[in-house]
Amino acid sequence: MKYLSIKILYVVLTVLLVIAVLLSVGIGGVKIAPMQTIAIIGKTMGIHSNSSFSDTQEAVLLSIRLPRVILGMLTGASLAIAGASMQGLFRNPLADPGLIGISSGASMTAVIALVAGAGTFAGAAGFYLLSGITFLGALITAVIVYRLSLLNGRVIISTMLLAGIAINALTSAVTGVFTYSANDAQLRSITFWMLGSLGGASWTNVTGLLPFTIIPVLLLPRMGKALNAFSLGEETAVHLGVRTERTKQLIILLATLCVGATVAVTGVISFVGLVIPHIIRMIAGPDHRYTLGLSALAGATLLTLADLISRTLLAPAEVPIGIITSLTGAPFFMYILIKEKKQEKLV
Amino acid sequence: MVQAENISYYIGAMPIVDKVSFEALQGEILVVLGANGAGKSTLLKIITGQLQPAVGKISIQGKLLQQWRNDERAQFSAVLQQHNNLSLPFTVSEVVMMGRYPHFKKQPTVLDKTIVRSALKKAGIDKFSDRNYLSLSGGEKQRVHLARVFAQIWFAANFETRYLFMDEPSNNLDIRHQHTSLQMAREFAAEGNCVIAILHDLNLALQYADKILMLKQGEVIGSGKPDDILCEKTISKMYDMPLQICHHPDYSHPIVMPAIQSKNQFINK
Numbered sequence: 001m002k003y004l005s006i007k008i009l010y011v012v013l014t015v016l017l018v019i020a021v022l023l024s025v026g027i028g029g030v031k032i033a034p035m036q037t038i039a040i041i042g043k044t045m046g047i048h049s050n051s052s053f054s055d056t057q058e059a060v061l062l063s064i065r066l067p068r069v070i071l072g073m074l075t076g077a078s079l080a081i082a083g084a085s086m087q088g089l090f091r092n093p094l095a096d097p098g099l100i101g102i103s104s105g106a107s108m109t110a111v112i113a114l115v116a117g118a119g120t121f122a123g124a125a126g127f128y129l130l131s132g133i134t135f136l137g138a139l140i141t142a143v144i145v146y147r148l149s150l151l152n153g154r155v156i157i158s159t160m161l162l163a164g165i166a167i168n169a170l171t172s173a174v175t176g177v178f179t180y181s182a183n184d185a186q187l188r189s190i191t192f193w194m195l196g197s198l199g200g201a202s203w204t205n206v207t208g209l210l211p212f213t214i215i216p217v218l219l220l221p222r223m224g225k226a227l228n229a230f231s232l233g234e235e236t237a238v239h240l241g242v243r244t245e246r247t248k249q250l251i252i253l254l255a256t257l258c259v260g261a262t263v264a265v266t267g268v269i270s271f272v273g274l275v276i277p278h279i280i281r282m283i284a285g286p287d288h289r290y291t292l293g294l295s296a297l298a299g300a301t302l303l304t305l306a307d308l309i310s311r312t313l314l315a316p317a318e319v320p321i322g323i324i325t326s327l328t329g330a331p332f333f334m335y336i337l338i339k340e341k342k343q344e345k346l347v
Numbered sequence: 348m349v350q351a352e353n354i355s356y357y358i359g360a361m362p363i364v365d366k367v368s369f370e371a372l373q374g375e376i377l378v379v380l381g382a383n384g385a386g387k388s389t390l391l392k393i394i395t396g397q398l399q400p401a402v403g404k405i406s407i408q409g410k411l412l413q414q415w416r417n418d419e420r421a422q423f424s425a426v427l428q429q430h431n432n433l434s435l436p437f438t439v440s441e442v443v444m445m446g447r448y449p450h451f452k453k454q455p456t457v458l459d460k461t462i463v464r465s466a467l468k469k470a471g472i473d474k475f476s477d478r479n480y481l482s483l484s485g486g487e488k489q490r491v492h493l494a495r496v497f498a499q500i501w502f503a504a505n506f507e508t509r510y511l512f513m514d515e516p517s518n519n520l521d522i523r524h525q526h527t528s529l530q531m532a533r534e535f536a537a538e539g540n541c542v543i544a545i546l547h548d549l550n551l552a553l554q555y556a557d558k559i560l561m562l563k564q565g566e567v568i569g570s571g572k573p574d575d576i577l578c579e580k581t582i583s584k585m586y587d588m589p590l591q592i593c594h595h596p597d598y599s600h601p602i603v604m605p606a607i608q609s610k611n612q613f614i615n616k
Contacts, residue, residue, distance in 0.1 A: 091434065229448055231435045235397055236428060240499070241421030241449035286435035289453075 003285040013297040020304040025065040068201035072307040073300040074213045078258035080299025083273020088227035097259045098270035101167030105141025106134040106263035108171035115178045127208040135260030193267035196322025212261030216254040224289030271329020354403030365565035376542040378552045381562035387545045421449035423506035425496040429514040440476040446498035462501045470494035485519040513544040529555045549603040
């Protein structure tokens with residue numbers, strides 16, 4: 001079993017991310033060539049270049065495309081790293097924030113907050129308030145799922161997935177109740193939450209989201225060694241000097257922080273946290289010291305591309321990105337199930 | 348030195364470990380014997396800090412167990428557990444390297460890598476150090492964990508005496524590797540370290556133990572040097588089964604065998 005060198009992988013994924021970003025900001029109603037993009041960004045930093053571009057291109061790039069692409073990157077990185085670290089903590093490869101109900105817990109609290117506290121969530125302060133509420137929703141669901149699926153210190157996979165089904169059913173019922181009592185404008189926001197979309201991107205929510213996602217993305221890879229020890233079982237991790245309670249709390253806190261905050265902006269985008277870490281483990285091996293960072297990088301790339309597809313597939317109409325990720329992620333999930341089943345047979 | 352003073356542990360009102368005291372010294376292998384459900388594993392979990400006793404004190408290296416910081420203790424004390432369930436495809440040497448985790452922050456040092464190589468060799472698994480752990484047989488997996496715990500306490504920069512706790516180290520192993528694993532423990536103890544092991548095989552115990560602790564229903568029914576405490580009455584009582592002690596002309600250690608003629612006689616009784 002030979003895996004690709006981690007350094008090469010970091011370089012390749014970074015290059016892919018840059019290409020994805022240049023493609024995504026350039027394609028749409030107004031076309032912007034990669035060199036023009038670089039020139040426009042250069043101009044904002046006071047660097048002048050020979051490439052020429054129109055004022056429309058500049059306006060579209062800076063106020064529409066760029067915040068949206070950055071939102072996509074932050075969301076992709078957050079969901080992927082949250083998935084990868086949850087899978088390490090739960091010690092099984094199926095722990096996806098969407099699948100086990102964490103995202104829907106967050107979106108339910110967002111919907112409740114929106115309908116009940118109509119109009120209080122405008123501007124930056126409103127954004128922080130909403131993010132805080134969805135983070136709490138994510139945290140509470142994560143703790144409930146973890147407690148429910150724990151038996152003698154081990155997470156029972158089937159219980160975890162069933163707990164996810166129960167929570168998803170409960171949250172969609174509660175969301176349904178609030179949908180009934182919502183007015184037209186609220187209804188549109190709710191639909192947006194249910195399907196997942198980067199359509200709400202603006203500099204306000206991108207800058208607001210930044211700390212919630214950057215901190216977990218920087219801190220979680222530091223937990224890699226502890227998560228490796230965790231893979232031997234919680235008891236063994238204790239004997240290897242890991243402070244397991246603190247590790248568990250920190251990982252759940254950081255993972256739900258970034259999931260909760262992104263859900264506040266984008267709604268539920270499923271399967272990113274399942275598919276990306278799985279692919280990374282296949283090409284880079286299981287070592288959490290590397291898979292977490294690599295997953296964040298790959299998640300950012302994949303979601304940037306998925307958003308490009310969601311904008312251009314039925315242009316000028318937009319397919320919600322959550323539909324794109326589910327359309328590709330669900331079959332991949334089935335593939336993982338078949339693979340796991342076969343492995344069990346071999347062992 | 349590991350010192351246990353009057354420790355008891357209950358599930359509900361039932362004592363699982365009942366007023367157990369012992370001392371395990373440097374250079375010694377202390378073997379814990381007892382029938383299934385005698386409280387051996389619970390006792391080991393208590394002295395490794397995994398379970399809190401209802402009553403009693405445990406000290407290791409002259410300091411109460413709970414006063415040691417977890418990451419500090421992991422540098423000089425390792426635990427080989429009965430069940431290990433790793434489900435990620437780490438390579439054998441990566442798993443053994445996890446034993447060095449308490450000793451380095453981010454990346455292993457040259458010393459850590461050398462130790463991992465030596466531990467792999469000693470456990471006889473250096474030939475498949477690059478293989479996927481999940482592809483190994485039960486016995487091979489057990490030897491990987493053996494190498495991992497030995498790597499953990501191979502060398503500790505700040506502690507001279509090191510401690511090894513083993514729950515059924517001969518689990519899943521063939522007769523040759525049962526002896527290799529206990530010979531490794533023997534050599535480790537001879538360097539001035541301390542080993543506490545749970546064993547099921549009485550003959551292995553008699554061959555390697557410096558001291559024996561016999562448990563029955565959580566209580567100590569005998570403890571001391573094998574020669575001093577070994578009598579047919581006690582060991583038969585321990586397992587609720589007639590056992591006989593024999594002596595081989597060429598070997599100094601006694602051999603224990605069931606004192607029954609055939610399978611039929613045992614069933615009729």
